[in-house]
Amino acid sequence: MEYKLSPSDLTFLYDGCKHCFVLKVKHGIFQPSIPIPAVFTVISEIQKNYYSEMRTEKFCPELPPGTVTYGEKRVKSGPVKLEECKSTCYISGRFDIVASLDDGSYAVIDFKTGNPADQKTKMYSRQLHAYALALENPAEGAFGLKPISKLGLLYFSPDSCELISQTRQALQGNLDWIEIPRDDESFHSFLQEVVQLLDGPLPPSDPDNCNWCAFIEKTEKPGNKTQDTKESTEPAIQAPSCPQCSGPMQLRTGKFGEFWSCVKFPDCRGTKNK
Numbered sequence: 001m002e003y004k005l006s007p008s009d010l011t012f013l014y015d016g017c018k019h020c021f022v023l024k025v026k027h028g029i030f031q032p033s034i035p036i037p038a039v040f041t042v043i044s045e046i047q048k049n050y051y052s053e054m055r056t057e058k059f060c061p062e063l064p065p066g067t068v069t070y071g072e073k074r075v076k077s078g079p080v081k082l083e084e085c086k087s088t089c090y091i092s093g094r095f096d097i098v099a100s101l102d103d104g105s106y107a108v109i110d111f112k113t114g115n116p117a118d119q120k121t122k123m124y125s126r127q128l129h130a131y132a133l134a135l136e137n138p139a140e141g142a143f144g145l146k147p148i149s150k151l152g153l154l155y156f157s158p159d160s161c162e163l164i165s166q167t168r169q170a171l172q173g174n175l176d177w178i179e180i181p182r183d184d185e186s187f188h189s190f191l192q193e194v195v196q197l198l199d200g201p202l203p204p205s206d207p208d209n210c211n212w213c214a215f216i217e218k219t220e221k222p223g224n225k226t227q228d229t230k231e232s233t234e235p236a237i238q239a240p241s242c243p244q245c246s247g248p249m250q251l252r253t254g255k256f257g258e259f260w261s262c263v264k265f266p267d268c269r270g271t272k273n274k
Contacts (some may be wrong), residue, residue, distance in 0.1 A: 001086075002079060003198050007093040007130035007144050011175040014194065017210035018203040018242040026198050031212050036170040043156065048097055056099050056107070061199075062177045064148060066101035068109075073098075075134035076142040087199050089191060091126075096165060097147060107150035108132055116155040116176045124153055125180045129187040153255045194272075244270035 002024050013021045013031075023029040048071045056063040077091040099107040110124065128151040138144030158173035192270070207214035239249050243260040244268050249260040250270065260272040 001006075001088075001199075002057075003087060003089040003195060004092050005089050005125040005130070005194065007091065008169055009229075010130055010190075010194070011127040014126075015123065017206050017213060018197060020210060020212060031102060040113050043113050043120065044096070047156070049112050050192070051250055052054035056101075057194065059175070060154065060177045063099065063107055064101045064103060064154075066099045066107065068097050069093075069100040070098040073094065073143050075131060075144075076139045077137050078139045080133070080137075080191060082188065085192060085195040085199065087195055089195050090139065090199075091130045093130060095135075096132045099150075101149065103149075105147050105149035106135070106145045107152070108135070108148055110153050112153050112155045113158070114155065114207060115157060116153070116178050120151065121178055125151075126153070126187065127179050127181075132182070133184075136234070148182075153178040153180065161163065194243075203234045240272055242270035242273060249262060 003138065005025065009021065009024065020031050024031070051059060051068050052071055054068050056066045056068070072094055074094045075091070079088040079090055081088050096106055098224065099109060101107055108128055108129060110131075114123070129235055132148040132151060134142075135144055135148055136146040140186075142171055155176040155178060157176065160172045160173050161174060162169045162170045205213040205217065207217045239251075240260055242249050244262065248263050249270070250263050251258050252261040258274045260274060264268040
């Protein structure tokens with residue numbers, strides 16, 4: 001079997017829940033997606049466009065001299081064969097930017113917004129190594145570059161804002177380069193661990209540490225079914241119309257018991273006794 005591995009799943013989902021990871025990669029059962037807050041996507045897109053064709057000396061003196069030449073390209077590696085694994089895998093994803101360095105090598109750079117001291121920084125090493133593997137060992141017809149000599153994160157940490165005009169505001173903050181040391185041996189050992197997990201039985205669910213596993217466990221228990229599923233013998237109560245706006249009303253509970261209140265409260269304060 002050949003498993004498709006995305007750099008982001010290797011970074012987040014694998015550590016988040018092995019059960020959900022195997023369900024997605026091996027069985028095609030995805031967790032419900034939670035969109036990334038739009039502001040982070042916007043900041044990342046602005047940065048990618050701004051740094052395109054820029055010299056590395058201008059924005060990151062820690063990098064060797066070069067020029068940002070590639071942005072948001074999809075990559076796919078050829079099959080990766082691993083020792084002691086009967087199955088293979090391949091990497092499929094999309095990097096942020098790549099700089100062509102003057103010495104003929106390349107730097108893979110990923111934009112992050114947040115605190116560079118965050119513990120997640122170490123996890124991002126997998127993401128960048130996955131891009132490097134795919135670029136240096138592309139599938140037939142896929143985009144490729146070699147050699148990759150630098151991997152790193154460019155962190156934007158907002159800490160202030162400036163009013164430029166009555167309708168324009170600038171968000172300012174520190175820009176930090178966090179270099180990720182290249183360690184192909186450790187990354188291949190990690191991929192071996194991942195494929196061995198996928199080749200094995202489905203890991204047990206982890207409701208104590210995974211919100212989705214907890215949700216499934218609670219909804220599958222018979223005792224947790226809502227009372228709405230039981231057949232009711234009581235007649236449904238017909239809500240009256242508001243005496244002030246003629247709109248619908250709903251039951252509320254006050255100091256002296258239940259009463260009907262306009263759903264438009266507080267804009268409309270129509271009430272009726274139950």
